Amino acid sequence: MTKQDFNEGLLGFLDASPTPFHATQNMAGMFSNAGFIELNEKEKWNLEAGEKYFVTRNDSSIIAFTYPKNSKEYLMVGSHTDSPNLKLKPNPVVKEHGIVKFAVEPYGGLLLNPWFDRNLGLAGRVNYSDSSKAVKSALINIDKSIAMIPSLAIHLDDKANQDRTINRQTDISPVISCNEDFDFEIFIKNELAKMGIKDVEELYAHELSLYDTQNASYIGVEDEFIASARLDNLLSCYVGMLSICSIPNDKPMLFVANDHEEVGSDSTSGAGGSFLESTLKRMFTDFDDYVAMARSSMMISADNAHAIHPNYPSKHEPNHAPYINDGIVIKINANQRYASNSTTISTFLANAKRLEAQTQTFVTRSDLGCGSTIGPITATKIGIETIDIGLPTWGMHSIREMAGSDDAYELYNILVGFNI
Known part of the structure; x- marks a missing residue:
């Protein structure tokens, strides 16, 4: 090879x-x-x-x-x-100030600053019941940019480049929609249906993480590095x-x-x-x-x-x-x-x-x-x-x-x- x-x-x-x-x-x-x-x-x-x-x-x-x-x-x-990543909380949907956000919890010792202003997808495992009441699981990967954590503008935080800190509870919720009728369970069921899994009666639990949708790539004038x-x-x-x-x-x-x-x-x-x-x-x-x-x-x-x-x-x-x-x-x-x-x-x-x-x-x-x-x-x-x-x-x-x-x-x- x-x-x-x-x-x-x-x-x-x-x-x-x-x-x-x-x-x-x-x-x-x-x-x-x-x-x-x-x-x-x-x-x-x-x-x-x-x-x-x-x-x-x-x-x-x-x-x-x-x-x-x-x-x-x-x-x-x-x-x-x-x-290290950002995982969705069990009840992840937050609707306020005219937008819909995901409530997330940091997993592991991640650097938080680079998560701002990135195109984020969603992936992981979901567990559900079908029409026979059997509990099943499936892996999903929503490989598109459905979320972003917008930075606070420099005009509203004049010390951002000096001593900015990040509150893990309030500052890192990704924005996902302006549609306040958004329903998380319907959203996941629709994603499962796209995979051919249509017999989903109830969503029980999930282990879903946000991730950067930018692909892995070579970096450097002679491709000396890999970034991912x-x-x-x-x-x-x-x-x-x-x-x-x-x-x-x-x-x-x-x-x-x-x-x-x-x-x-x-x-x-x-x-x-x-x-x-x-x-x-x-x-x-x-x-x-x-x-x-x-x-x-x-x-x-x-x-x-x-x-x-x-x-x-x-x-x-x-x-x-x-x-x-x-x-x-x-x-x-x-x-x-x-x-x-x-x-x-x-x-x-x-x-x-x-x-x-x-x-x-x-x-x-x-x-x-x-x-x-x-x-x-x-x-x-x-x-x-x-x-x-x-x-x-x-x-x-x-x-x-x-x-x-x-x-x-x-x-x-x-x-x-x-x-x-």
């Missing part, structure tokens, strides 16, 4: 995955097309050596794995499907997905993409839940085999890393400030916010050197807070040696982030050629 083919596929995946539900659906489709067999957690598994499988939970998390059966040295790659929403962490999801699809069936590898990392991972489908652990225990039913596998394997927790910002270089640790398009970033933190240790770092570096791949090191400034990943959580729950790595990016948690057009392809080549 060429870098251009890789990146074109990445842009398409980003545009087609406005929510964790859609990302998981798209990855499941990719795995099915690549010959992976779908499993159901509610059913008995009869795994056969030499096959490859995938399983989803909550429609928003996914695990795929090869099954050599007797091999216990697995390379595992972990990522997350969720990104949700690079954190669909970038790693895409790399992990393609990597496991590219290796032979007899190579032991597992890929997991969890939901809810941005809010702490404590959910049934998050890394703090049982999804990965229960999957591994069904793969290795003998406890001794399970422990031997966990202690013989390695987890690469792949998330984004802060590239040195050319306009704010003082925000970075001088000797540990990664550059975009200059190699994969190894993330280290003395207080275990990242799970990297000298053993896993050395294993990764040895593979990178063998594959002639560049690497960099990130350590946050000691006077700034440090984010975390699924790495320490997975290492704690499974007992697997783990390294946290990342792709260098700017604008993390903004509505539109930037990364290099070389780095994701570089990580793909490392993962495909990796030996524990």
Whole structure:
């Protein structure tokens, strides 16, 4: 696969995955097309050596794995499907001052300022009853600009460029209509009908998020960068997905993409839940085999890393400030916010050197807070040696982030050629 083919596929995946539900659906489709067999957690598994499988939970998390059966040295790659965004509240419609707005709640630690004056679409999961009273669910993606959060004019806020703050309750409600007869349930039913789902009696609940309708694209005079929403962490999801699809069936590898990392991972489908652990225990039913596998394997927790910002270089640790398009970033933190240790770092570096791949090191400034990943959580729950790595990016948690057009392809080549 060429870098251009890789990146074109990445842009398409980003545009087609406005929510964790859609990302998981798209990855499941990719795995099915690549010959992976779908499993159901509610059913008995009869795994056969030499096959490859995938399983989803909550429609928003996914695990795929090869099954050599007797091999216990697995390379595992972990990522997350969720990104900071604005979610609709359960009763989302607000009608006042002659317009209709959506009431929203920030999800995760998002940068709010860039959400103003953007064309916003709506996507997610809805649950409803049909005429037989059965409860069903469907994914919807209203891929058009239905909303915008207008800024307050500079004339009405003369300190906007000095010390403007944003009230998360009152300042970020998107405007959607002037029609005060707008009915949210009818609106959703109409959208479902456009998808061919017409037997909808009552809308019960929804998990819907606003998203920027601007497509992912190349940036730079020589296309050096990629700009898109949700690079954190669909970038790693895409790399992990393609990597496991590219290796032979007899190579032991597992890929997991969890939901809810941005809010702490404590959910049934998050890394703090049982999804990965229960999957591994069904793969290795003998406890001794399970422990031997966990202690013989390695987890690469792949998330984004802060590239040195050319306009704010003082925000970075001088000797540990990664550059975009200059190699994969190894993330280290003395207080275990990242799970990297000298053993896993050395294993990764040895593979990178063998594959002639560049690497960099990130350590946050000691006077700034440090984010975390699924790495320490997975290492704690499974007992697997783990390294946290990342792709260098700017604008993390903004509505539109930037990364290099070389780095994701570089990580793909490392993962495909990796030996524990």
